[in-house]
Amino acid sequence: MDTAQFITKSFKDSIEKANFSWQTPSNIALVKYWGKSNPQIPKNASISFTLNNCHTITTIKFEKKEKTSSVDFELFFEGKEKEEFKPKIADFFTRIQDYCSYIFEYKMTINSENSFPHSSGIASSASGLSAIAMCLMSLEHALNPTLTKEFINKKASFLARLGSGSASRSIEGPLVVWGTHPNIEGSSDLFGIQFPYKVHSVFENYQDAILLVDKGEKQVSSTVGHNLMHDHPYAENRFQQANENMSKMVEILQNGDIKAFVNLVESEALTLHAMMLTSTPYFVLMKPNTLEIINRIWEYRKEHDSNLCFTLDAGANVHVLYPELEKESVNQFIENQLSKYCQKNHYICDSVGYGAAQL
Ligand code: PMV
Numbered sequence: 001m002d003t004a005q006f007i008t009k010s011f012k013d014s015i016e017k018a019n020f021s022w023q024t025p026s027n028i029a030l031v032k033y034w035g036k037s038n039p040q041i042p043k044n045a046s047i048s049f050t051l052n053n054c055h056t057i058t059t060i061k062f063e064k065k066e067k068t069s070s071v072d073f074e075l076f077f078e079g080k081e082k083e084e085f086k087p088k089i090a091d092f093f094t095r096i097q098d099y100c101s102y103i104f105e106y107k108m109t110i111n112s113e114n115s116f117p118h119s120s121g122i123a124s125s126a127s128g129l130s131a132i133a134m135c136l137m138s139l140e141h142a143l144n145p146t147l148t149k150e151f152i153n154k155k156a157s158f159l160a161r162l163g164s165g166s167a168s169r170s171i172e173g174p175l176v177v178w179g180t181h182p183n184i185e186g187s188s189d190l191f192g193i194q195f196p197y198k199v200h201s202v203f204e205n206y207q208d209a210i211l212l213v214d215k216g217e218k219q220v221s222s223t224v225g226h227n228l229m230h231d232h233p234y235a236e237n238r239f240q241q242a243n244e245n246m247s248k249m250v251e252i253l254q255n256g257d258i259k260a261f262v263n264l265v266e267s268e269a270l271t272l273h274a275m276m277l278t279s280t281p282y283f284v285l286m287k288p289n290t291l292e293i294i295n296r297i298w299e300y301r302k303e304h305d306s307n308l309c310f311t312l313d314a315g316a317n318v319h320v321l322y323p324e325l326e327k328e329s330v331n332q333f334i335e336n337q338l339s340k341y342c343q344k345n346h347y348i349c350d351s352v353g354y355g356a357a358q359l
Helices: 083-096 101-105 125-143 149-163 165-169 222-227 235-255 258-277 288-304 324-341
Strands: 017-031 046-064 072-077 106-114 175-178 192-194 207-211 309-312 318-322 347-351
Touching: 017 125, 017 165, 017 235, 017 258, 017 309, 046 125, 046 165, 046 207, 046 235, 072 083, 083 125, 083 149, 101 106, 101 125, 106 125, 125 149, 125 165, 149 165, 149 192, 165 175, 207 324, 235 258, 258 309, 288 309, 288 318, 288 324, 318 324, 324 347
Parallel strands: 072 106
Antiparallel strands: 017 046, 046 106, 046 175, 046 347, 175 192, 207 318, 207 347, 309 318
């Protein structure tokens, strides 16, 4: 695999001091990634909607220093120093050091904040790591002004992937594919790409309401979860099914068959959970209110001939997806009938977004 393109050479220009700020989004997978091999290579291709309102804002201050053998950084989250977040970021810097050797020549002060509440059960690793990757790429661009926007996005996604697989899908939008797939031109295991075909208008400005059923820490970390797919009795069938579902999704997104979209998205969510129900050890990540919401969604869909559907991450929260055309009615349904199943009636209204933005 062509990773050599991402290794930095020495730079002509030198930068003493710089500050870069980026806002990068969270994303929600339609066909899920669950299972990987080293180094962060997905077992199947996946596709996600980029979100708009759920994002991280990160500023990195770079100050040139003597080159050292370890990475020197400070980390502040919402204004406070966060020692407990440092090991994950330190690990990320170790994974990317061969591709960004300049990080040894700077002291980095990282300031980060999320638009969504910290303990909401919404994974912040995708938006958090993509934001750091974009700040690094801004420094790299300042050191090497010949870099193109296309390469910057590609390498940012490549770097973000090494921190958290789904973070590779948090650079661009509104639909991003990660993982090599025969029916998707340009797709790669190394980085995410924008869905390369024309998308039917029914999927424009698609809505995602995130119902916060459980705001606690994730019961199963992603690392543990992905590892459960090694020696999983259904793993190989699942990877094959996911790739077949990707082929179906490629068609659906172009032909606008929204009924097929609803079926595929819900089946993907339940299959992800089925993998965890049937792994060793096994986990039930849904809560009773997750099931209540799913049943209410199914009733509503039938009664109103609606096209709303749900998807799930590796947790109890429910993402309700619906076309913009149904925004008013579904928002009312959520407020009147679903919010009671959320912790403190808390849910977040979001919609698809267009990716990272420099501030
Ligand atoms: O990026 P990770 O390692 O946190 O894995 C995320 C996996 C899911 O969110 C469950 C599915 C996906 O494709 O985003």
